[in-house]
Amino acid sequence: MSKSNKKYIIANWKMYLSPDESVKAALAVQKKLRVARGVEVVIAPSALVLRELAAKLGKKNVKLAAQNIYWRDFGAFTGEISASEVHGLAEFTLVGHSERRYVFGEQNRDIKKKVAAALRSHLTPVLCIGETRDEKDFGETSEVLYDQILGGLSELAAEDIHKVVIAYEPVWAISGNGNARPCSVEDLTESVRLIRSHLNHLYGKKISENVSVLYGGSVKAENAGEFLAVDGVDGLLVGSASTKADEFLKIIEQA
């Protein structure tokens, strides 16, 4: 169960769109957007366009997110972008997306530092967690979620935990991974229950009810409504379907 009165609809554009296409799509979303009160629309575009979009979108109905950050604030770290550099351009950052974990080898020890760095720079971290197909088949979902929650949050002070948004993204449901398929409502209900029960065990009832938990993995306009209706789900993290402005707007409408 969730006591959050906010819904987040977050677009993760990965490396799908060119800088020009990203600016065009973001402005198209903003132009046609009619959001209900309490719905937070966020786009995580290529880092190359964060500055331009921050200027063009202003502080209105569409917020920005980085897709990834490094935990050091500055220094000799070729190719990295710090949370403090993102501060002022975006209000959110994804952390520990499964593509970061499984394509780029990020571990919980990296992820917990990134979560802490995001908060230090006043960004809201969207901590992505979720089991692989093998882990699910071996019945390890609960342990994996526990390890990733604890692994991601263990550098935070207790009073900061509620500032984190958690995105449950089962790796087997994320499009682009061969034969991905969306999570069933039953599986999602059970995983969100597990996440909130782990949060309760680790940090207490109040946190377990107040942390926002989102779902991501093959979300489209036609299935967004059923995921949003699942008890304890406070929003969606949408990949490929969010790159088309009209489809993304249809998804937002369901919130």
Ligand code: PGA
């Ligand atoms: P998808 O990606 O919606 O394309 O499955 C979701 C994500 O990876 O955040």
